[in-house]
Amino acid sequence: MKTISLQEISTALKVSKSTISYVLNGRGDEKRISINTQQMIEEYAKAHNYKPNPLARSLIVGKSNMIGFVLPNIADFFFARITRSIEKKAMQSGYEVVFSSTGEDKEREEKSIQSMLDRNVDGLIIASSQKNEKDILRLTQNKFPMVLIDRKYPDISTNFVGLNNIGGITMLVEHLINMGRKKIGFVSLNMDLLTLNERLNSYEETMKRNGCEVKKGFIQQLEYNHTDNDMERIIKIMLSKSIGVEGLIFSTQFLAADGIRALNKMNIKVPTDMAVVSYGHKNDFDLFKVPLTAIDFPVEEIGEKAVDILLENMKDINMKKEEFYFNTELIVRESCGSH
Amino acid sequence: MKTISLQEISTALKVSKSTISYVLNGRGDEKRISINTQQMIEEYAKAHNYKPNPLARSLIVGKSNMIGFVLPNIADFFFARITRSIEKKAMQSGYEVVFSSTGEDKEREEKSIQSMLDRNVDGLIIASSQKNEKDILRLTQNKFPMVLIDRKYPDISTNFVGLNNIGGITMLVEHLINMGRKKIGFVSLNMDLLTLNERLNSYEETMKRNGCEVKKGFIQQLEYNHTDNDMERIIKIMLSKSIGVEGLIFSTQFLAADGIRALNKMNIKVPTDMAVVSYGHKNDFDLFKVPLTAIDFPVEEIGEKAVDILLENMKDINMKKEEFYFNTELIVRESCGSH
DNA sequence: AAAATAGGCACAAACGTTTGAGCAAATCAG
DNA sequence: CTGATTTGCTCAAACGTTTGTGCCTATTTT
Numbered sequence: 001m002k003t004i005s006l007q008e009i010s011t012a013l014k015v016s017k018s019t020i021s022y023v024l025n026g027r028g029d030e031k032r033i034s035i036n037t038q039q040m041i042e043e044y045a046k047a048h049n050y051k052p053n054p055l056a057r058s059l060i061v062g063k064s065n066m067i068g069f070v071l072p073n074i075a076d077f078f079f080a081r082i083t084r085s086i087e088k089k090a091m092q093s094g095y096e097v098v099f100s101s102t103g104e105d106k107e108r109e110e111k112s113i114q115s116m117l118d119r120n121v122d123g124l125i126i127a128s129s130q131k132n133e134k135d136i137l138r139l140t141q142n143k144f145p146m147v148l149i150d151r152k153y154p155d156i157s158t159n160f161v162g163l164n165n166i167g168g169i170t171m172l173v174e175h176l177i178n179m180g181r182k183k184i185g186f187v188s189l190n191m192d193l194l195t196l197n198e199r200l201n202s203y204e205e206t207m208k209r210n211g212c213e214v215k216k217g218f219i220q221q222l223e224y225n226h227t228d229n230d231m232e233r234i235i236k237i238m239l240s241k242s243i244g245v246e247g248l249i250f251s252t253q254f255l256a257a258d259g260i261r262a263l264n265k266m267n268i269k270v271p272t273d274m275a276v277v278s279y280g281h282k283n284d285f286d287l288f289k290v291p292l293t294a295i296d297f298p299v300e301e302i303g304e305k306a307v308d309i310l311l312e313n314m315k316d317i318n319m320k321k322e323e324f325y326f327n328t329e330l331i332v333r334e335s336c337g338s339h
Numbered sequence: 340m341k342t343i344s345l346q347e348i349s350t351a352l353k354v355s356k357s358t359i360s361y362v363l364n365g366r367g368d369e370k371r372i373s374i375n376t377q378q379m380i381e382e383y384a385k386a387h388n389y390k391p392n393p394l395a396r397s398l399i400v401g402k403s404n405m406i407g408f409v410l411p412n413i414a415d416f417f418f419a420r421i422t423r424s425i426e427k428k429a430m431q432s433g434y435e436v437v438f439s440s441t442g443e444d445k446e447r448e449e450k451s452i453q454s455m456l457d458r459n460v461d462g463l464i465i466a467s468s469q470k471n472e473k474d475i476l477r478l479t480q481n482k483f484p485m486v487l488i489d490r491k492y493p494d495i496s497t498n499f500v501g502l503n504n505i506g507g508i509t510m511l512v513e514h515l516i517n518m519g520r521k522k523i524g525f526v527s528l529n530m531d532l533l534t535l536n537e538r539l540n541s542y543e544e545t546m547k548r549n550g551c552e553v554k555k556g557f558i559q560q561l562e563y564n565h566t567d568n569d570m571e572r573i574i575k576i577m578l579s580k581s582i583g584v585e586g587l588i589f590s591t592q593f594l595a596a597d598g599i600r601a602l603n604k605m606n607i608k609v610p611t612d613m614a615v616v617s618y619g620h621k622n623d624f625d626l627f628k629v630p631l632t633a634i635d636f637p638v639e640e641i642g643e644k645a646v647d648i649l650l651e652n653m654k655d656i657n658m659k660k661e662e663f664y665f666n667t668e669l670i671v672r673e674s675c676g677s678h
Numbered sequence: 679a680a681a682a683t684a685g686g687c688a689c690a691a692a693c694g695t696t697t698g699a700g701c702a703a704a705t706c707a708g
Numbered sequence: 709c710t711g712a713t714t715t716g717c718t719c720a721a722a723c724g725t726t727t728g729t730g731c732c733t734a735t736t737t738t
Binding site for chain 2: 724726
């Protein structure tokens with residue numbers, strides 16, 4: 001596993017380390033190293049497969065050719081896809097990616113960020129838990145190249161790429177209304193994330209705008225780690241005579257799948273007894289017992305755009321903050337009835 | 340983003356760097372540093388939030404407290420889950436994880452491995468493309484701590500954790516036979532991976548053992564990047580009168596989903612016209628139009644076991660190679676008819 | 679009282695780079 | 709032929725650690 005060092009080339013070739021370093025970094029001409037010496041060095045380096053030690057280099061230049069990606073959970077398909085696209089895009093520009101999952105936990109997010117900074121990453125992409133205002137603030141104040149994705153802090157101006165949640169939810173609500181459902185429930189997660197809040201607010205506004213009352217009980221929030229029973233319980237509530245929901249919006253694709261599972265178990269017919277839509281798409285929604293109408297969005301593009309902006313930011317540390325929102329797309333299937 | 344260094348503590352406290360280093364590494368007593376000095380140093384370090392620079396440390400001690408995970412594709416849910424479990428388990432032992440996707444590409448796998456070695460990872464977990472015998476051999480010869488998962492090289496003795504493919508496929512074949520299907524097709528990917536080969540061989544053997552002929556056309560292999568049309572085409576072939584398959588085994592969960600999609604489109608009734616099983620499980624198989632019978636396996640456990648073995652190997656560079664195979668579980672649903 | 683031991687720390691090299699400054703020899707200008 | 713410039717390289721510090729050796733003083737042993 002031993003790899004050759006500058007020192008070894010130096011003694012072998014009887015040429016100083018600096019000369020070698022200059023040549024190998026393409027500064028040979030600039031430093032007026034003779035053609036002969038340059039060739040000799042380059043040949044020797046190639047022949048012995050010299051690779052500069054990135055640690056030593058990083059230690060001195062303060063850069064690492066790595067970008068860090070801090071995310072809630074790599075086993076979340078949404079983030080896994082983004083990770084892949086970030087990695088791909090970064091690689092095209094010669095950067096490597098290090099990532100770290102935080103489990104939506106503030107302490108672990110802090111640790112991850114610190115660890116990445118310690119390792120001299122050149123920039124950060126963060127899907128924050130939104131509980132870590134401190135670090136995000138610190139990073140922006142220090143003008144550290146960074147872009148937030150999916151989750152942002154309302155009070156901090158940063159680069160950001162996310163979704164047009166409002167447009168997406170509007171489409172869902174209006175689709176349900178068009179299919180003849182007025183009493184529409186909204187099930188979301190009990191997490192204080194801006195994305196989720198935007199979705200909730202957009203639901204309420206769109207309902208009002210269309211003259212649909214949002215009755216008490218129409219909105220249900222589950223814990224992040226809810227059980228199947230929890231889901232059944234809230235569906236039961238929304239179906240009760242006093243509430244009588246006829247359509248359901250699930251604010252994430254995972255909730256939607258869980259919801260369908262509960263509806264199946266409770267023997268509630270979709271779409272007859274209950275129309276269902278999902279904000280967010282999963283691969284096999286089309287294969288479900290009743291194929292699910294859902295909002296899809298360009299996941300890979302989020303990662304790519306984030307890298308684009310980050311690279312810009314790394315070039316120009318004083319660049320104007322950039323926000324980018326991807327539009328979503330309504331994929332109509334059968335879970336709200338047919339036209 | 341500036342962080343305090345040993346040097347700065349040294350000048351501030353008028354104590355040599357070495358003393359500080361010893362104290363902060365818990366070797367103060369051993370090095371007979373007086374209680375007073377130790378306290379002073381520790382307090383100052385805590386107050387100024389001193390964190391040793393991992394690069395500098397790694398450069399000199401040759402270790403990094405990182406383990407590397409090389410995998411085909413992080414957006415593959417199977418590997419994403421493993422990644423998560425590796426990360427979790429490694430963290431419990433104070434290690435960080437760096438990962439890199441290779442896209443099943445030999446060159447990229449080589450690059451990833453080299454890059455990780457350059458960064459002084461203390462050990463490697465590799466889900467290899469199985470096209471990189473050279474590196475794997477080199478690593479084992481150099482006694483570099485490593486464990487292969489899911490994919491292995493028949494000719495190289497390494498640590499390995501994978502699945503009991505033979506047992507899994509046997510269960511599937513025999514389940515189909517028990518459900519009255521004798522003419523069973525097998526669709527897999529046209530990739531030279533040991534796991535896939537094991538599955539194929541096990542299929543053939545189990546068929547023979549149960550007196551079922553494996554006719555020409557029963558076995559179909561698709562390209563990794565096949566289209567929906569490709570899938571429909573091979574299903575059409577297997578359904579042709581001369582072949583007349585009554586049951587299908589898909590050798591991966593992704594193939595299974597694609598297969599179901601094709602069957603739906605072709606209006607072939609499951610299980611009446613075609614019984615279907617999947618080797619490998621996906622989250623929403625239970626929500627499908629006809630819930631899918633599948634082999635499930637302990638994905639997270641693969642990652643955990645790999646970390647366990649790797650840590651052992653890092654402790655004892657000469658340990659005996661360990662192979663571990665997880666058993667699979669048959670989850671019976673409705674895609675082969677009811678009992 | 680001299681020698682040995684213990685206590686408490688500092689020195690300096692090492693890891694493998696990068697980089698500004700500088701130096702000797704060769705070439706040029708006048 | 710002298711001084712200036714160019715050519716071709718070397719020196720050494722720096723990045724932030726770790727670690728073996730060694731030094732000085734104080735205490736104990738003999």
